Amino acid sequence: MEYNTLRFEKSGGVATITLNRPQAMNTFIEESWWEMEALQGIIESDDEVRAVVIKAAGDKFSAGIDVSLLGKINSNFIMKNLPRIQNVHNRWENLRQPVIAAVQGICFGAATELILSCDIRIASENAVFGIQEVNFGLAPDIGGTQRLTRTVGASQAKRLILACDTINAAEALRIGLVDLVCPPGELQAKAMELAARIASKPPVAVMFGKKAINLAREVSLQSGLMFEQAQSMFCMGTEDKNEAVSAFFEKRKPEFKGK
Numbered sequence: 001m002e003y004n005t006l007r008f009e010k011s012g013g014v015a016t017i018t019l020n021r022p023q024a025m026n027t028f029i030e031e032s033w034w035e036m037e038a039l040q041g042i043i044e045s046d047d048e049v050r051a052v053v054i055k056a057a058g059d060k061f062s063a064g065i066d067v068s069l070l071g072k073i074n075s076n077f078i079m080k081n082l083p084r085i086q087n088v089h090n091r092w093e094n095l096r097q098p099v100i101a102a103v104q105g106i107c108f109g110a111a112t113e114l115i116l117s118c119d120i121r122i123a124s125e126n127a128v129f130g131i132q133e134v135n136f137g138l139a140p141d142i143g144g145t146q147r148l149t150r151t152v153g154a155s156q157a158k159r160l161i162l163a164c165d166t167i168n169a170a171e172a173l174r175i176g177l178v179d180l181v182c183p184p185g186e187l188q189a190k191a192m193e194l195a196a197r198i199a200s201k202p203p204v205a206v207m208f209g210k211k212a213i214n215l216a217r218e219v220s221l222q223s224g225l226m227f228e229q230a231q232s233m234f235c236m237g238t239e240d241k242n243e244a245v246s247a248f249f250e251k252r253k254p255e256f257k258g259k
Contacts, residue, residue, distance in 0.1 A: 001038070003020070003035045003039075004031055004035070005019070005020060005021055005028075005029065005031050005032040005035055006018060006019065006020050006032070006035045006036065006039065007020045007057070008039055008042075010046075010048070010049060012196060012199065013048060013049065013050040013051065013196070013199035013200075014049070014050070014051050014052070014053060014192065014195040014196055014199050015043050015046075015049045015051075015052045015053070015097075016052075016053045016054075016055065016192075017036070017039060017052065017053070017054050017055075018054075018055050018056060018057050019032075019054070019055070019056040019057065019061070019062055020056075020057045021057075022056075022057045022058030022059075022060070024066065025058075025060050025062065025063035025106070026056045026057065026058065026060060026061065026062040026063065026111075027062060027063050027064060027065060027066040027067075028062065028064065028065050028066060028110050028111070029066050029069065030069070030081075033084075033085050033088050036088050037084075037088050037091075040088070040091045040092070040095070043095065043097065044091075044095065044096070047203075047258055049097055050097055050198065050199035050200075050201075050203050050206070050258075051097055051098050051099075051100065051195040051196070051198045051199040052092075052095065052097050052098070052099045052100065052195070053099075053100045053101075053102060053191050053192060053195050054092075054099060054100070054101050054102070054114070054115075054118060055101075055102040055188060055191065056102075056103075056104065056105075058105075059104060059105045060104070060105035060106045061103045061104055061105055061106065061107040061111055061115075061127070062106070062107060062108070062110070062111030062114070063106055063108050063109070063111070064108040064109025064110040064111050064112070064132075065109055065110045067136075070136060078141075082141060082142075085142055086141075086142055086143060089113060089114060089116075089117040089142055089143050090117070090143075092114075092117040092118055093117045093118075093119075093214065094214070096203075096207040096210070096211075097203075097206075097207075098119045098120065098195075098198050098206065098210055099117075099118040099119050099120075100118060100119065100120045100121075100122065100191050100194060100195050101114070101115040101118040101120070101121045101122065102122050102187050102188060102190075102191035103115060103121065103122065103123045103124065103127045103129075103178070103187075104123075104124035104126060104127055104184060104187055105124070105126060105127060105128070106127075106128050106130075107123075107127060107128065107129050107130075108129070108130045108131070108132060108166075109130070109131060109132055109133060109140075110142055112129055112130065112131045112144065112148075113131070113140060113142040113143050113144040113147070114142075116143060116144065116147035116148055116151060117143060117147060119210060120179050120180075120194065121177070121178040121179050121180075122178065122179065122180045122181075122182065122187065122190055122191050122194070123169040123172060123173070123178040123180070123181050123182075123187075124169065124181070124182065124183070124184040124187040125169050125170075125181055125182070125183055125184060126169070126184050127168070127169040127172070127178075127181075128166055128167070128168055128169075129160075129166065129167050129168075129169075129172050129177060129178075130160070130164065130165070130166040130167070131144050131148065131160050131161055131164075132164040132166075133161075134161060134162060134164055135164050139161070140161060144161065145157070145161065148160065148161065148177075150217055151176060151177060152175045152176050152177055153175075153176075156175050169181045200256075201256070202238070202240035202241070202243075202244060202254075202256045202258075203240070203256060203258035204234075204235060204238050204240055204258060204259075205235055205240065205241075208231040208234070208235060211227075211231070212224065212227055212228060212231060215227055238259060239257060239259040240254075240256045240257060240258065240259060243255060243256060243257075244256070
């Protein structure tokens with residue numbers, strides 16, 4: 001299948017999605033989300049994919065939504081389509097495979113909301129972040145108010161959203177918006193290296209680890225501990241657990257099958 005706004009590749013257990021409208025600063029149009037939705041279905045059903053990297057073509061990650069859309073959409077469009085668009089971001093967060101965002105240049109608005117739904121965010125030293133919907137008489141509506149607050153805290157979220165402040169990679173690292181910062185020339189290699197390391201781990205254990213961490217933000221400590229008990233009982237019965245233990249004692253590289 002060919003895509004107009006994205007590029008999809010798969011290699012060594014890592015799926016790569018590239019925002020591919022560099023001539024338009026990789027801004028999002030309706031088709032961007034629908035193509036992303038289609039790719040999510042492919043990734044979800046592919047047991048060979050064990051990690052995902054979202055990156056962008058050109059020197060900018062994304063300037064967010066294509067501003068020309070703002071003159072076309074209305075409340076009826078939002079009522080019909082926004083839940084579906086929000087669910088695209090939700091699916092990255094809930095995907096069994098970890099998702100890594102590799103960000104260079106500007107990352108504004110809907111793009112910041114996209115990376116907030118990813119599990120790990122790596123930024124180039126030249127990255128600049130903003131979530132500037134208020135400038136257009138709007139408030140973030142693809143999870144920005146919710147995920148940014150959970151990620152950096154309420155007061156930092158209010159500074160970025162209400163004042164429309166932009167911050168550089170160093171500031172984003174300081175407040176916890178991104179997890180790693182590296183020189184521009186090392187960004188893609190760093191993201192792929194991290195994804196490959198995750199892809200080499202037992203898939204079931206990785207899946208449960210991600211689910212448990214996500215749950216920690218939503219449920220009580222006791223509920224989270226009960227989930228740990230349940231997932232541990234499951235993992236103890238997997239072939240991959242036995243393979244990991246055997247490989248450790250035999251001093252060889254394990255071969256995990258996701259079973």
